[in-house]
Amino acid sequence: MVSYLQAQNLTRSVGDKTLFRNLSFSIGEGQKVGLIAKNGTGKSTLLNILGGKDQADEGQVIFRNDLRVGYLEQTPDYPLDLTVIEACFWHGNETTNLIREYETCMASSSQEGLQDILDRMEQQKAWDYENRAKTILSQLFISEFDKPLSQLSGGQLKRVALANTLIMEPDLLILDEPTNHLDLQMIEWLENYLSRSNVTLLMVTHDRYFLDRVCSVILELDEESIYTYHGNYAYYLEKRAQRLEVARAEVARATNLYRTELDWMRRMPQARGHKARYREEAFYELEKQAHRRLEEQQVKLEMKSAYIGSKIFEAEYVSKAYGDHILLKNFYYNFSRYEKLGIVGNNGTGKSTFVKMLLGLVKPDSGRFVVGETVRFGYYSQEGMQFDEQMKVIDAVRRTAEYVDLGGGQKLSAMQFLQHFMFSPQQQQNYIYKLSGGEKRRLYLCTVLMQSPNFLVLDEPTNDLDITSLQILEQYLQDFRGCVIIISHDRYFMDKVVDHLFVFKGDGEVKDFPGNYTQYRSLTPDPSPRRGESSQKTQNSQKTQNNQNIPNTPSTQRERKRKLSFREKQEFEALGKEIDELEQEKSDIEAALSSGTISTQEIIDLSKRLPVVNDLLDEKSMRWLELSEIEG
Numbered sequence: 001m002v003s004y005l006q007a008q009n010l011t012r013s014v015g016d017k018t019l020f021r022n023l024s025f026s027i028g029e030g031q032k033v034g035l036i037a038k039n040g041t042g043k044s045t046l047l048n049i050l051g052g053k054d055q056a057d058e059g060q061v062i063f064r065n066d067l068r069v070g071y072l073e074q075t076p077d078y079p080l081d082l083t084v085i086e087a088c089f090w091h092g093n094e095t096t097n098l099i100r101e102y103e104t105c106m107a108s109s110s111q112e113g114l115q116d117i118l119d120r121m122e123q124q125k126a127w128d129y130e131n132r133a134k135t136i137l138s139q140l141f142i143s144e145f146d147k148p149l150s151q152l153s154g155g156q157l158k159r160v161a162l163a164n165t166l167i168m169e170p171d172l173l174i175l176d177e178p179t180n181h182l183d184l185q186m187i188e189w190l191e192n193y194l195s196r197s198n199v200t201l202l203m204v205t206h207d208r209y210f211l212d213r214v215c216s217v218i219l220e221l222d223e224e225s226i227y228t229y230h231g232n233y234a235y236y237l238e239k240r241a242q243r244l245e246v247a248r249a250e251v252a253r254a255t256n257l258y259r260t261e262l263d264w265m266r267r268m269p270q271a272r273g274h275k276a277r278y279r280e281e282a283f284y285e286l287e288k289q290a291h292r293r294l295e296e297q298q299v300k301l302e303m304k305s306a307y308i309g310s311k312i313f314e315a316e317y318v319s320k321a322y323g324d325h326i327l328l329k330n331f332y333y334n335f336s337r338y339e340k341l342g343i344v345g346n347n348g349t350g351k352s353t354f355v356k357m358l359l360g361l362v363k364p365d366s367g368r369f370v371v372g373e374t375v376r377f378g379y380y381s382q383e384g385m386q387f388d389e390q391m392k393v394i395d396a397v398r399r400t401a402e403y404v405d406l407g408g409g410q411k412l413s414a415m416q417f418l419q420h421f422m423f424s425p426q427q428q429q430n431y432i433y434k435l436s437g438g439e440k441r442r443l444y445l446c447t448v449l450m451q452s453p454n455f456l457v458l459d460e461p462t463n464d465l466d467i468t469s470l471q472i473l474e475q476y477l478q479d480f481r482g483c484v485i486i487i488s489h490d491r492y493f494m495d496k497v498v499d500h501l502f503v504f505k506g507d508g509e510v511k512d513f514p515g516n517y518t519q520y521r522s523l524t525p526d527p528s529p530r531r532g533e534s535s536q537k538t539q540n541s542q543k544t545q546n547n548q549n550i551p552n553t554p555s556t557q558r559e560r561k562r563k564l565s566f567r568e569k570q571e572f573e574a575l576g577k578e579i580d581e582l583e584q585e586k587s588d589i590e591a592a593l594s595s596g597t598i599s600t601q602e603i604i605d606l607s608k609r610l611p612v613v614n615d616l617l618d619e620k621s622m623r624w625l626e627l628s629e630i631e632g
Contacts, residue, residue: 001028004067004172004200005050010059012045015434019045021224023059027172032194032201034211034233037221038422039438039466043204044074046221047176050202063172068094070170074177074204074437076161080150084142087149088133088164095126095168102126129167136163140186154181155347162190175203179210180463183347184489184517206467208233208492238607241598308454308482310337311372313358318367319508320353327353329508330367340477340484342494344517345504351487352382354504355457358485375483378453382460385444389433393423393443396432400447414450421446421472438464445473454482462490478587491517496587514628519621564630572627575620582617589613 003026010023019042027033037043048054050061051071063069078087089096102117121127134145140159149157158181165173173194179187187210194201194214205211211218212233220227220240227243229236312335320328327350335341343351356362358369359379387396397418403411412420418428421442435443441464448456456477462470470493477484477497488494494501495516503511503520513520564572589606592598598606 001030002064003027004029004064005202006062007050008060008062010046010049010056010061012042012049012056014045018224020221020226023221023224023226025219025226025228027200027202029171029200030198031217032215033203033217033219034215035202035204035219035221036211036236036467037204038468039442039464040436041221043221044176044436047071047174047202047204048073051174067172068168068170069172069174070165070168071174072162072165072176072178074180076157078149078157078161080148082149083146084137084149084152084160085130085133085145087160088130088137088167090164095124095129098124098126099129132169133163133167136166139189153347155183155186158182159186170199172200172202175201175205177204177206177464179205179207179489182489184344184491185346187489187491206462206465206470207490208467234607245597245599307374308337308376309372309374312337312339312375312455312483313369313371315358315369316367318357318364318369320350320357320362320364321508326508328364328510331508331510333512335483338481338483339500340498341486341500341502342498342517343485343487343502343504344489344494344520345502346506349504349506350508351504352459354502355379355459355485355487359457374454376452376454378448378451378456380445380448380456380458380461382463385440387432387440387443389431391432392428393430393432393435394418394428396443397446397450401450404450405452417450418446422469438466438469441465442469449476456480456482456484456486458485459487460489461486462488462493475591515621515625519618519625522618522622523625564627568627568630572624575624575627579617579620579624582613582620586610586613586617 005027007023007025011021012019023046035043035046045054049056051069051073053071053073078090082090089099098117098120102121105111105114105117125132137143137145137160140163142156142159142163149160152160158178162178165175178190182190187207191210191213201214203215215232216230218229218231218233218236220229220236227240229239231239314335315331315333318328318331320326325348343354345351353362357364358371359377360369394415397414400414402414404414404417405411415425415428419425423439423443423446427439432440432443441461445461445465461473465473470490474493474496477486484497486494486498495518498516500515501511501513501517501520503513505511589610592602592606
């Protein structure tokens with residue numbers, strides 16, 4: 001395998017914190033590599049070093065000669081007065097620099113070196129660069145090429161930056177959180193594109209389905225070191241559990257030896273002369289090993305939420321539009337106690353506006369939301385994170401609450417609560433400006449949860465969170481004794497937490513789907529067209545219906561529906577119980593596999609059982625949906 005990139009002994013510190021030390025790894029031609037690490041451990045810093053945006057304190061990065069590298073940063077930066085097509089020429093790459101060189105040469109009187117430039121432009125296919133740019137932008141549903149960047153949403157700007165990276169047809173593609181701010185349709189497009197492409201890939205993402213389906217190698221940055229796993233995300237989970245099991249055994253063995261050596265050090269100070277110096281040095285190495293921390297915080301945090309009555313909220317024929325852009329049209333829904341609802345849909349279809357109307361932050365054009373008297377909202381929004389950067393972490397949290405009520409007379413102090421969300425006592429004394437983007441998001445989440453709400457409204461809570469943080473949040477929400485509404489593009493997260501979906505389809509249409517996202521997509525394999533765009537398939541279907549004069553009205557469909565037979569009713573009820581049991585078994589297996597506390601044989605057995613459970617769930621869920629359509 002041809003080596004595309006070699007990182008040799010990279011060391012990087014920020015202030016007094018060492019992010020990584022003597023880091024070495026390589027990426028070969030055709031490999032698709034996912035990089036996993038906790039927030040604040042240096043993922044983005046490492047990618048910036050590899051992408052040429054930053055430098056290591058020590059070590060070097062070696063690329064194969066003439067390698068084209070495309071780098072998508074986590075937060076793309078463009079002058080907002082540029083148009084979409086101009087942005088594709090803004091960040092210098094080999095092709096755009098060559099085009100500028102050609103334009104400069106043509107503008108000069110001598111046109112010296114023109115033939116050499118023409119040969120290189122032919123070799124690099126620079127003549128059709130703009131056409132390639134427009135083609136990829138169109139695939140990413142960006143069609144207004146002359147639109148100023150200042151008028152684009154965050155998701156649209158991310159798509160322009162992604163197009164800019166793909167246009168240059170890199171040999172090595174480096175992506176930092178490529179799915180952030182993309183809607184589900186775009187995430188699935190990118191997932192399919194990268195899966196089919198021959199491009200070599202290094203990527204940081206918290207999207208676990210994306211990792212599992214795209215990557216063939218996982219790099220884990222942990223305790224200033226790098227670990228390599230030759231497999232997808234599911235393989236990584238299995239092998240990581242085995243690695244931690246071995247590491248725990250080594251720490252336990254070192255701890256026992258350390259006690260013996262410590263006793264020797266205390267009892268025989270006179271023996272520590274020249275002949276015993278080697279043993280004294282070995283003692284200090286052993287001490288380091290024995291005190292090594294394996295921070296696997298699989299925390300089950302059960303908190304008391306405020307009492308919530310039977311009346312939650314009722315959306316009474318709500319409509320909302322901005323000009324010709326219709327978000328809701330006569331929408332009615334009565335929300336029940338303990339519902340866990342996921343909201344999905346393309347960007348711009350009204351998901352965030354819907355929850356803002358529920359919270360009273362935006363007024364509907366007509367209709368109203370009637371909220372129960374006992375409802376106590378906790379709202380996590382995309383733009384709501386506001387901290388005094390000069391405050392310490394612990395002080396920012398204490399401004400929200402000194403203690404968190406766990407129920408039953410138990411309380412957690414603000415410091416203890418932060419430790420549940422992976423803020424060590426040392427980190428709690430840090431100033432907020434020193435935190436990474438993901439750590440700030442995690443801190444914001446803590447301030448929302450510790451107010452003991454009984455109705456959580458979370459708008460894109462997964463952006464910038466690492467996988468460990470997501471696992472803690474998933475467990476918290478699964479155990480939460482209250483109502484939950486989640487807007488998220490993280491399919492894995494949604495599948496684990498919600499029990500039904502609102503699918504915002506555009507033009508005011510909202511579909512209530514009784515299942516999780518994977519079940520929904522299995523029944524709708526072709527993504528629905530975006531607002532203002534129609535698929536040929538849909539048009540042809542409509543023409544066929546019109547030509548054949550087939551009535552297709554809701555009333556006709558209702559007349560044709562039959563009732564469930566006695567046996568089908570029994571089957572329907574039994575399926576509900578079986579699905580609940582299988583969901584619980586799946587959750588227990590996934591928790592066990594990620595706990596790092598089970599034996600190798602148990603890992604093998606559970607890994608074999610998990611796909612069987614998933615297949616049974618799919619089979620029974622599909623049958624349940626069939627029967628529910630008749631029942632409804």
